[in-house]
Every structure is written in structure tokens, then in C-alpha cells.
Amino acid sequence: MQKLIDARQLTIQYGNEKVLEHIDFSISEREIVTIVGPNGSGKSTLLRVLIGALSPDAGTLNRRAGLRMGYVPQRLSFDSNLPMNVKRFLSLGSKRGNAFNSSWEKRINIEHLLNHQIRHLSGGQLQRVLLAQALMDDPHLLILDEATQGLDQIGEASFYRLIEELRNERGCAVLLVSHDLHVVMSASDRVVCLNGHVCCEGTPTIVSEAPEYRALFGHGTEGALALYRHDHDHDHDHDHDHDHSHSSGSSEGHSHAG
């Protein structure tokens, strides 16, 4: 399968501090990749390098010629001084006209928002509008930075199902970032654990029907969520604040020596 993005030995530093070091990363056509990692592990920085907003200090980055990308940032502070409704926002700067059709507007549940001013949208509504905007040019690769932030488990599960449908019907690859280290989208073909460097890579374990798992993942999520077993046994310097509970023994059953 053809690689959409192929990065080798990426290093990014802010001042003297290396945020990312020796990162090898690639994503292929139709692939769904989830990047997990604690806060401050460089996930968002990596995404910004991949979309071309940051240039790496070292390493090589190849994008397939003519690659179309759609990107949904973690948060977006719209300047309320800029008057614009959702419809205009979606069509703004679109190079492929009507690649995005109204059936998707319905499925993303933004139909009724088209005439609303962007600054009046709630957080969840804005997130859906941003997703629709990222899909406007019919991207080969959809990149989502913590898109499920602020959603409950059922909301998260239905969002993941929507993303999977997108991949299946439109054939786009999906790159997701999540700060949840253990519960990931079950349709992920690969999970990459990042903490300044790539700690481990693997596939998610589909959660069994065992009642204790069902309790942990909530009801009504219909298998959209899965567990990721980390395959690295080193501990990280815990001088940053995050809830990376490596050494907690963990009822979630990941294989950390801690």
C-alpha cells in the first residue's frame, strides 16, 4: 500500500529543549492510526510538523505528491470580531467545490447549523463544523487532534463509528491523537505511543464481552472502543504533570513493569 506520509528521524526543538527526537512515522492509504501519549509528549507538535505548519530541525519528511489533507486542531479560538456563518466557513477556500455533499452534513449533524454565526456555536457544535470543514476538499488523509475531548464515552464511541464510516466510504486514511493512553478507537490499524520518542507501536485489543470490561467501557458503545496494551517496560521521568498511571498495577491490564 502506498505511503501518504513518510517521516524519518524527525527532531523538533523549541530553543534548546528537544520536544521530539528521532521519530519514524508513516501512514498509508486507508489506514487508521492512533497516536497516544501523556500531556506534553509532543503529539500536537508532531501533527503540526506532518501538516507542514512546523519545519523539523532534523530528519526527512515526504508527502505523496498531490496529497490532500484535512486537519482539525485541538482547539480553535475564533476571533469574535470576524463575522461568518457556518455555510460560508465550510465553502471558504474550498478548491474542489462540492466534494462534500449534504448527506454528510446530515450525518455529521450540522445541517441545522449552516446559517448560524460561528462564534455562537457550542464547543461540540464547533468540533463537528471543524470536522466538516476538514472534509470539504475530499482529503486523502484526515488528521484529528483530540477530537473527542469533552465527549462522554457514548459520544466518543459514536464519533469513532462516524470516522470509521468515513474511512470505509470515502477511502481516506485517518490519523487521530488521543491523550487517553489505554482506551482507543477499536478500528485503529495501529497505535503509536509517543513521549518525546516513539515508545511502542501495536494494535489495539478488542475488548471482550466479559462483564467487567463492559462495565469499564460503558454500555451503548457497541465495540467502538478498544484497549491498547503498551509494549514498553521502561518508565518515564515523571517530572511533568499528567495522569500516566504506569505503575499503578492497573485494573486495565496493560503490561507495564513500571
Next chain:
Amino acid sequence: MLDDFVVRAFLAGAALALAAAPLGCFIVWRRMAYFGDAIAHASLLGVAISLAFSMSTFFGVVLVTVMLAYFLGILSGKLYAMDTLLGVASHVSLALGLVAVSKISGVRLDLAAYLFGDILTVTRTDIAIIAAGAALVIALLVWRWVPLLTTTLSPDMATARGFDARKEQMVLLVTLALLVAVAIKIVGALLITSVLIIPAAAARPLSRTPEQMAVVAAIAGLVSVALGLALSVYSDTPTGPSIVVVAGLLFLLANVVSSFVEQRRRQQNRSLPKDA
């Protein structure tokens, strides 16, 4: 009967207002007010350099402001926060301009004219330069309108979709430098930012699209120039500041009107279910 110098002043002011309106909208949307200040203040240094090398003020100002814009673009986001950098650049360039102007021998320079503008003394040649500069500013903004809007909303989202956020930022800075060079004769280095920001801010509560906001800002700018000029001629007040005062009044009026309309709309919405 209008005197000839008043007509010339209005034509120059109108050209400035038309170009400042769309650019001012971007300054407001991108929160670049400080940037406008820094570049406007640096224009005085451009004036001093123009006089020292006896070249056109317009080109001296464009030269210095474009250079400053370029260096600010390079330095930003490295060690200092942007507002610190701009605070330094803004005041150092203003002070440097004042020092340089005082050192230029043989020229008795009316400093006040460059700080506060002297719209009543514009010549036909000035009008031609101002109109050409304003037309260039408008042409640049119309040409880059969609990419500028897209990169304003979110530079990262736009970059992912193939827009070049840095290039658009540069286009905007060059446009700003051009406008400052045009405006210094009319409102002076200290009041240029106000011509950019106040009409755009006045237009905000009355607009639902970006284009609407630019058009309403242009109208507000034109009205400010006309009324400010009239105020200045009939009550003998300084012209540049009079224009800014009128613009400030329009800003106030726009906000009072829009909050009144908003209140009426809410009251009607509340009474609707009872009627039904």
C-alpha cells in the same frame, strides 16, 4: 462654495478611508493593532531617511516599514513574546526617528505635520501618490482575499489544506507598510492605527459577513473623513484628530444602535410564545 484645498483634502482622505477599511478589518481579526502601531511609528524614521537622502518621503517610509515588518516577521515567536518585541520596535523606531529628524541639517521640518498629519496641505501630486498607493492596497487585498481570510481563521487548518500562511502574512505586512506610507501625510504617524481600527470596529456589530464588515468600515471611514474635515474647517480644530474623533463617535453610535436592536429582538422573541 468649497475651497480647493478642502476638496483636495477630502479626495486624499477618501482614498485613505477606502484602502484602510478592508486592511483595518484584517488588523482587527488578526489582533495586529500593536503591529500597526509599530509600523506607523517606524514611518517617522523613514521620513528622516528620505530627507537625509533627498528622496520621496513615500519611498523612504515604504522602505523602512517593509524592512521592519520583515524583521519582526523573522524574530517573532523565537525568544520574546510578540507584544514585547513590538513594544521595543515601536518606541525605539519612533525615538530614532525623532533623533534622526533633529540631526538633519539645513531642513526645517514641521515635526507636528508628520506626527499628526497635515491633510489640508496635500497637493495634486500628493493626491496622485495617495490614490495610487490606496489602489495598490485594495488590489492586493482583493487578489489575496480568500487565502487571507482562510489563514486568518486558522493558520494550521489552512496550511494542511495547502495554503501558505507565512506568505499571506507577508502580503498583509507589505500592504500595511504601503498604507502607512500613504496615511502619514493625512493623519500622521501617531494616529494611523486609529484610521485602520476604529472604522472596522464600528462596522463589526452591524455586519454578518467579512465582506459586509469591510464595506461598512469603508462607509464609516468616508463619513469620518467628510465630517471630520467639516468640523476642522468650521471650528478650526486640527484635521487629523478631528477625523479620528468623528470615527470614535461612529463607533459609539454603532454599538448603541446594535445593542438597542438586539434588545428589541430579544423582547420580541420572548413575547412570541404568548401570542401563539
